[in-house]
Amino acid sequence: MCLAIPMQLTDRREYDGTATLGGVRRTVSLLLCPDAEVGDHVLVHAGYAIGVVDASEAEATLALFDEGMRREVAAEARLAEGGAS
Amino acid sequence: MSSASPFHDPERVALLTTRLHEVAGTIRRPVTFMEVCGTHTHAIAAAGLRRLLPPNVRLVAGPGCPVCVTPVDYLDHALALAARDDVTICTFGDLVRVPASRRDSLERASARGARIKIVYSPRDALPLAEQEPQRTVVFLAVGFETTMPTVAAALVEAERRGLANFRVLCGAKVIEPPLRALLRDPELRLDGFLLPGHVSVVLGADFYRFLTTDCGVAAAIAGFTPVDLQGALLELLLQVAGGRLRVANLYPRAVTAAGNVTAQALLQRCFVPCDTRWRGLGVIPGSGLALRPEFAHRDAATIPVTLPEPLEPKGCRCGEVLRGTIAPPACPLFGRGCTPDHPIGACMVSGEGSCAAWFRHERHHAEAST
Amino acid sequence: MTQERQAEAPSGPVLLAHGAGGRASAELVRGLFAPAFDNPFLRPLSDAAVLPPLPPGRPALTTDGFVVDPWQFPGGDLGYLSVCGTVNDLAVSGAVPLWLTWSLILEEGLDMAILRQVVASAARASREAGVHLVAGDTKVVPRGKGDKVFATTSGLGVVPPDIDVGDHRVHAGDVLIVSGTIGDHGAVVLATRHALDTGELRSCCMPLHQLARAALQSGAEVHTMHDPTRGGVATVCNEVAQRTGLRIELDERTLPFRSEVLAVCELLGLEPLYLACEGRLLVWAPAADAELVVEALRACPGGSGAKVIGHTGPRRTGEAPVVLRTFSRGIRPLDLLSGMDLPRIC
Numbered sequence: 001m002c003l004a005i006p007m008q009l010t011d012r013r014e015y016d017g018t019a020t021l022g023g024v025r026r027t028v029s030l031l032l033c034p035d036a037e038v039g040d041h042v043l044v045h046a047g048y049a050i051g052v053v054d055a056s057e058a059e060a061t062l063a064l065f066d067e068g069m070r071r072e073v074a075a076e077a078r079l080a081e082g083g084a085s
Numbered sequence: 086m087s088s089a090s091p092f093h094d095p096e097r098v099a100l101l102t103t104r105l106h107e108v109a110g111t112i113r114r115p116v117t118f119m120e121v122c123g124t125h126t127h128a129i130a131a132a133g134l135r136r137l138l139p140p141n142v143r144l145v146a147g148p149g150c151p152v153c154v155t156p157v158d159y160l161d162h163a164l165a166l167a168a169r170d171d172v173t174i175c176t177f178g179d180l181v182r183v184p185a186s187r188r189d190s191l192e193r194a195s196a197r198g199a200r201i202k203i204v205y206s207p208r209d210a211l212p213l214a215e216q217e218p219q220r221t222v223v224f225l226a227v228g229f230e231t232t233m234p235t236v237a238a239a240l241v242e243a244e245r246r247g248l249a250n251f252r253v254l255c256g257a258k259v260i261e262p263p264l265r266a267l268l269r270d271p272e273l274r275l276d277g278f279l280l281p282g283h284v285s286v287v288l289g290a291d292f293y294r295f296l297t298t299d300c301g302v303a304a305a306i307a308g309f310t311p312v313d314l315q316g317a318l319l320e321l322l323l324q325v326a327g328g329r330l331r332v333a334n335l336y337p338r339a340v341t342a343a344g345n346v347t348a349q350a351l352l353q354r355c356f357v358p359c360d361t362r363w364r365g366l367g368v369i370p371g372s373g374l375a376l377r378p379e380f381a382h383r384d385a386a387t388i389p390v391t392l393p394e395p396l397e398p399k400g401c402r403c404g405e406v407l408r409g410t411i412a413p414p415a416c417p418l419f420g421r422g423c424t425p426d427h428p429i430g431a432c433m434v435s436g437e438g439s440c441a442a443w444f445r446h447e448r449h450h451a452e453a454s455t
Numbered sequence: 456m457t458q459e460r461q462a463e464a465p466s467g468p469v470l471l472a473h474g475a476g477g478r479a480s481a482e483l484v485r486g487l488f489a490p491a492f493d494n495p496f497l498r499p500l501s502d503a504a505v506l507p508p509l510p511p512g513r514p515a516l517t518t519d520g521f522v523v524d525p526w527q528f529p530g531g532d533l534g535y536l537s538v539c540g541t542v543n544d545l546a547v548s549g550a551v552p553l554w555l556t557w558s559l560i561l562e563e564g565l566d567m568a569i570l571r572q573v574v575a576s577a578a579r580a581s582r583e584a585g586v587h588l589v590a591g592d593t594k595v596v597p598r599g600k601g602d603k604v605f606a607t608t609s610g611l612g613v614v615p616p617d618i619d620v621g622d623h624r625v626h627a628g629d630v631l632i633v634s635g636t637i638g639d640h641g642a643v644v645l646a647t648r649h650a651l652d653t654g655e656l657r658s659c660c661m662p663l664h665q666l667a668r669a670a671l672q673s674g675a676e677v678h679t680m681h682d683p684t685r686g687g688v689a690t691v692c693n694e695v696a697q698r699t700g701l702r703i704e705l706d707e708r709t710l711p712f713r714s715e716v717l718a719v720c721e722l723l724g725l726e727p728l729y730l731a732c733e734g735r736l737l738v739w740a741p742a743a744d745a746e747l748v749v750e751a752l753r754a755c756p757g758g759s760g761a762k763v764i765g766h767t768g769p770r771r772t773g774e775a776p777v778v779l780r781t782f783s784r785g786i787r788p789l790d791l792l793s794g795m796d797l798p799r800i801c
Contacts (some may be wrong), residue, residue, distance in 0.1 A: 003124060004231065004283045004339075005721045015242075022714030025652040026722065029208055031238040032348045043286060043339055044722070046177075046235040047206025051286040051345050057338035062091055064335065065316035068323065069104045079444075095784040133785040178724075205649060205723065311783045436724075445790055449775045 004045035006053045019044060028040055092310035101315040102137045108322045117143045117274060118321050118410055119267065119436030121260065122281030123437030124309060130446035132311040134318075142322065145273070145409035146442070148263060149281060151228045152435040153177045154363045158395040159227070159256045160185035166223050167191065168253065172388070173217065174201045175210035176225040183434045186396040202221030207239035207253075209417045213253040214243070218236060224386040226253040230347075233257045233374055234348035237355040242385055254385040255375055258361065260284055261295070262372035264308035266333045268300050277303030277321045279314075282336050289344025290334040292428040297330050304332040306340055355380055364431055365404025403430035406439050413443040422446065456746045467776065469565040474595030481743070483593060489569065491578040492588040495769070496554070504589035506554060512613040515550035517541060521606040526569065528647045530640075530657030533604060534576030536733060539662050541610035542584040545734065546667040547680040549620040550612030555581065556590040557608055562601035573604055584662035586610070604619065618671060622698040624678035629767040631703065634666050634736040634752045635659060635711065635760035637688055642716040643728025645723060656715040661734035666758050673751030675744035681737045687717035689728040689777065689789040691737055692765075696776035703777045729792055739767065 007019035012030060019028045019042060028042070033049040036042050042049035090095065106292060120126060129135060138144060148154045164185050168172045174191065181191045181203060195201040200220075202260045203212055207224050214222040226236045250267070255306040256387045260281070268275055280293060296304045303324035307317035313335065320333050334340055352374070361373025367393070376384050402416040413419050413432070423429040425441055432440035464486045465473075472479035476477075484500060496504045521537040538555065547550040557577060561570065570700050639659040646653045663682060670677050683691045692703045705728070712727055720727045734757060740748050744762050752761035769778060775788030 001262075003721075003724050004286070021721065022718030023654040023656065024646065024715050024718035024722065027128060028314070029235075029238060031242070032351065033346060034233050043094070043229055045112075045283060047208050048235045048238060050231065050234065050283070050348060051339055051341075052337050058092075060335060061335060062097075065097070065101065065319070066313065066575065068316065068319055069100055090782075095782070098783045098785075131787055132783060133787060163724040226526065311781075313786070364699055446788060449773055 004043040005048060006041050007044050009040050009042055009049070011037055012036070012038055017049075019049070090310070092308070092312040094312060098311050098315050100132050101319055104376040105315065105322060105391070106139045108319065109142050112141065112322070112326050112381075113142065114140050116276045116322070116325055117145060118279060118303075118318070119145045119147040119273070119275050120279040121147040121149040121176065121264065122279070122284065123153070123435065124283070125149065125279060125281065125307070125314070126439060126442050127437040128309045129314055131444035133446065134311065134314055135447060137315075138318075141298050143317070144279075145275075146367060146406075146439040147409050148407040150432075150435050150437045151232070151258060151441075152183060153403065153431040154365070154436045155180070155183065155227050155431065156362045156364045156395070157184075157186050157397055157433065158362070158392070159254070160190070160394055161395055162390070163225055163254060164194055166294050166385060166388060167194045167201060168252050169388070171220050172200070173202045173220050173222045174199065175207075175213065176201065176226065177205075177221060177227070178203045180225055180227060180436055182428065182430050184429060185317065186393055188429075204378065207236050211239060211243060211246065211248060212249060214248045215246070218250055218372055221252060221388065222249070222386075223388075224253045225256065227257070227416045229260055229281070229284050230287045230352070231281075233356065234287060234345070234351050238378060241351065243383070243452070249382075252383050252385040253376070254387070255373075256365065257356070257374035258372055259358065259374060260288075260386060262369045263363065263366065264296070265300065266369050267408070268302060268380060270408065270410075271444060273408065275302060276325050277305070279317055279321065280304055280306040282306065282308050282334070282339065282375045285336065285344070287345045289342055289349045290332060290340055291313060291342045292344065293332045297332055298398060301330060303330050303424055305416050306332070306334045308339070309334040328413055344376040363407070365407035368375070369414075397430045401430040403432045403440075406432050413440040416440070420448070423444050463484060463588040466567055467594055469561045469567060469570060471563050472596065472653045474561065474593055480593065482619065487574055488591055490499055491574045492581065492591075494587040494589065494590055496519060496587055496602060500650075504554070506589065509553075512618075515545050515548050515612045515614050516609065517544040517548075518609045519544065521608070523603065523644065524602065525644070525647050526603050527571070528643050528651065531660040531733075532573060533606060534573035534577050535580045536660050537606040537608055538580035538584060538586070538588075538756070539733060541608040542580070542586055543663045543682040543733075545610050545612035546662070546664040547682050547735045548612075548614065549618040549667070549671065549680070550614045552584060552586045552610055552612040552664055554611045555586050555588045555608055557588050557606060560601055560605040560607075560683040561593060561595045562603050563598040565603050569603060580662060584652040584664055586679050590654050600629065602695050618676055620671070620679050622679050622695050624774070625767060626678070627694060627701055627738045627768045628742055629678055629739045630742045630763050631692070631705070631765040631767065632738045632740065632745060632748050632752070632761060633688070633711065634718070634758045634763050635730060635734075636713050637683075637711060637735065638716045638720075638727040638730035638734050639713060640685065640733040642719040642727070645725070645730075646719045649723060651682060651722065653715050653719065655692070656713060659732050659734040661721040661757050663734065663736050666752055666755050669755045669758070670738050670748050673747045675740050675751070676738045677748065678741070680739070683732045683735060685731050687729040687731055688737065689726070690791060692777045692789065693791050695739070698766075700770065701767050702770045703765055703767050705777075705779050707779055707781050709762060710766050711760050711762060711764075724736055728789060737788070742766070772800045
């Protein structure tokens, strides 16, 4: 329920690291994402990385939406016809 | 997230909208979904998605704004602490203008000389505690499961650094009990939930299985872009139309099945569930978080203060707005005495409150249609 | 003479005595202010600056206060900002800025090095803007009753007889042109306050007299000009919309933002259209003249990023007076802000 911004981790120390977005750099705590690695994109909320972003999933999500538009509507049309008649 | 991202592609949004209408047309009854994330309320309003909904589909804004559901007595308690000479309050900016009893607020207290510092992170309170060992630094811990792990992490760090004067006033809420309570509400009759994107990063998609198994409603975890939101609404409609209810994770780029186990463990380490009051919903058992006994010395609630009798503003219908049973304009105070400039209730103060979002984004459109 | 002045340069912390009108005050004036701003109208250091007759046209007068925190930020400081802000109010009104007054309220204990820098910056801005600082005053308040340095200015200029700019001239069909990237100043100040490292980002603070003149001399029919300071582009548009009764639509696809500004906004939960710009010109002109204005601005230093960002039209029922057409081609209202734009967390 909160603002969390994806930033890229450009260096890290034991408990925190430096994350960047659009040329802005910020220290973020890695206490909640201890396994985040330099180069990862992390979601930053309230000064902490709360999760690692998997950019490859973006493509998959868009494909899912595209698919949802085609295949499932046809299936629903059949169900709707079956129920109405 | 920005500019020409495919998640903002107007053609995709238009196609999804067309499909939404087609699918809704096959469901020959009114359908009601609820979004339970304040950031979603804001994003939906900003993208103007409500006016794109099919006529038989209602999207209700639920109690997903932690600021909005913070009861008046929490703010009164914060103000009582702020009035102490030896206390510095650290708070997220969102709480500063929220009305406590008798129209007081942290903003007004600051104008009277109270030490109130707006912070972006609970961590930012720790250096203050270090610099001024003779003062007690109290962090106002308001939020859901996205935010509370960060508070837990700050508590653990305070222990590690021996900062005895750092405390929190716990106003945390957790999401499962209110979801169940809303589903039991006979006035609402919800068909499904648009689930919060970032709370889910912490909790994981599997957390919501109870919605399918126990509650039998549609559910979709969504991101925050127009394409994410429209796509999630389509998914919810397809679930209802086809009767195949499940928890669809449509934000896999951030949400995994198990969630963030480190964050979950930290929550467990510092907090236990407790009963807590929600503005407008009353007390919901097990819906809050309290500090564990091991952290009792960090509880700001044990600092002696005199607490006033809590007074909800007269005529304010925030409670019903938060439950989703009325839309903001139905409150007699909406736009008449209660505006973002002069908020009376919490729903108008918070940038993500339903009333604020409605006032900013829907008002002009709604005024034309009446 | 220069040697003598340099020997008098004040040092040590600012004391209450520096505002009391006695020897310490005189030291500040003769040792710091007078040499920095030196001009024939200031030199007498008398009770009032007696000016020559004004050039033909209508006098324009403005006043402003400066309390920016932090006092310095990447790309500027309170001194530079206070002169630019005043000059710009005159410039966007169509006036040639001529004379400035500069009044300071200093906090006891202020490091003299800060004052020296603020003065030097103000002097530099005055030279860049081609204005003379002709009168000033200094008061010192006890420690804790101020915040380092506050400045109040007034600026006098003249609007040439053939120039008539103002919101009264805006009509439906006008386009809105901005001279460069939006929100840089506001973003850098807020980022500095929140300890965000903004890399290359600098405040856009600069005098606008040249850009304003370029627009007015471009051959275009310039209707009105504004500098989007406090409250940003969105606030100026609301003011213009309110005064004209028209509708203004900005196109998100055309808005020029630096990536750092967008990032700061995302991180702090702010809206970039509400962030202050202190060196950007907004021009309203007929659509047919847009290219003339854009080219004239681009030919000036500080105007290379000039572009059309919106248009003006009749109000539409069911819509706010000022709207943003989003990337997804939806319409989003841009109302006036309530309270301060507090950084959001959720």
